[in-house]
Amino acid sequence: QKEVEQDPGPLSVPEGAIVSLNCTYSNSAFQYFMWYRQYSRKGPELLMYTYSSGNKEDGRFTAQVDKSSKYISLFIRDSQPSDSATYLCAMSALDAGGTSYGKLTFGQGTILTVHP
Amino acid sequence: GAVVSQHPSWVICKSGTSVKIECRSLDFQATTMFWYRQFPKQSLMLMATSNEGSKATYEQGVEKDKFLINHASLTLSTLTVTSAHPEDSSFYICSATTNRDSPLHFGNGTRLTVT
Numbered sequence A: 001q002k003e004v005e006q007d008p009g010p011l012s013v014p015e016g017a018i019v020s021l022n023c024t025y026s027n028s029a030f031q032y033f034m035w036y037r038q039y040s041r042k043g044p045e046l047l048m049y050t051y052s053s054g055n056k057e058d059g060r061f062t063a064q065v066d067k068s069s070k071y072i073s074l075f076i077r078d079s080q081p082s083d084s085a086t087y088l089c090a091m092s093a094l095d096a097g098g099t100s101y102g103k104l105t106f107g108q109g110t111i112l113t114v115h116p
Numbered sequence B: 001g002a003v004v005s006q007h008p009s010w011v012i013c014k015s016g017t018s019v020k021i022e023c024r025s026l027d028f029q030a031t032t033m034f035w036y037r038q039f040p041k042q043s044l045m046l047m048a049t050s051n052e053g054s055k056a057t058y059e060q061g062v063e064k065d066k067f068l069i070n071h072a073s074l075t076l077s078t079l080t081v082t083s084a085h086p087e088d089s090s091f092y093i094c095s096a097t098t099n100r101d102s103p104l105h106f107g108n109g110t111r112l113t114v115t
Helices: none
Strands: A004-006 A011-014 A019-025 A033-037 A045-049 A054-058 A060-064 A069-076 A085-092 A110-115 B004-007 B010-013 B020-024 B031-039 B042-051 B066-075 B075-080 B090-096 B110-114
Touching: A004 A085, A011 A019, A019 A110, A019 B010, A033 A060, A045 A054, A045 A060, A069 A085, A069 B031, B004 B090, B010 B020, B020 B031, B020 B090, B020 B110, B031 B066, B031 B075, B042 B066
Parallel strands: A011 A110, B010 B110
Antiparallel strands: A004 A019, A019 A069, A033 A045, A033 A085, A054 A060, A060 A069, A085 A110, B004 B020, B020 B075, B031 B042, B031 B090, B066 B075, B090 B110
């Protein structure tokens, strides 16, 4: 069983739709949760990060963490064609060196296409 | 925000040769940088942690003699793929953070093709 599971999709939605992306994890040591967006042939771009359970909102994006269920989500409101990309969830634990976000474990990525 | 620059963005080399990839933090100092690898249609996998002024820490299954990492300054880490083979063809991405309480920022990656 992989430590982080993410539905690879692909996911295709019309412009303006609400998109829900999800990851589950099995390692209870994970404390830090991130969402990255990756366009083709580019490095991942940080979208959201959070430490605690609950919701965090930034513009059209809302990140949700439920540590008791080991489940995280990213919601995209009013989706745009420019949101078409691969979305990666990532997690990390506090390591021996005291680095919080250092060693990331990624989900497989969800390919999202928003069509006009 | 923190900017991580990677060079080259793509490289093609012949089997048996070595290739060096540079990773620079442009507007901050990074005592630690991380090297990831991504195969087509797969997610990122951590290869090694690069520590300024000391030896890199490699993940299980990553050959340290094949993937040489040097972190000579607070803004530069290099990854050298030695004696490259076609199976080393991949997307190599470096990352860094401003401090332990901030998330990683990634470079734009280097696409390596070994013929």
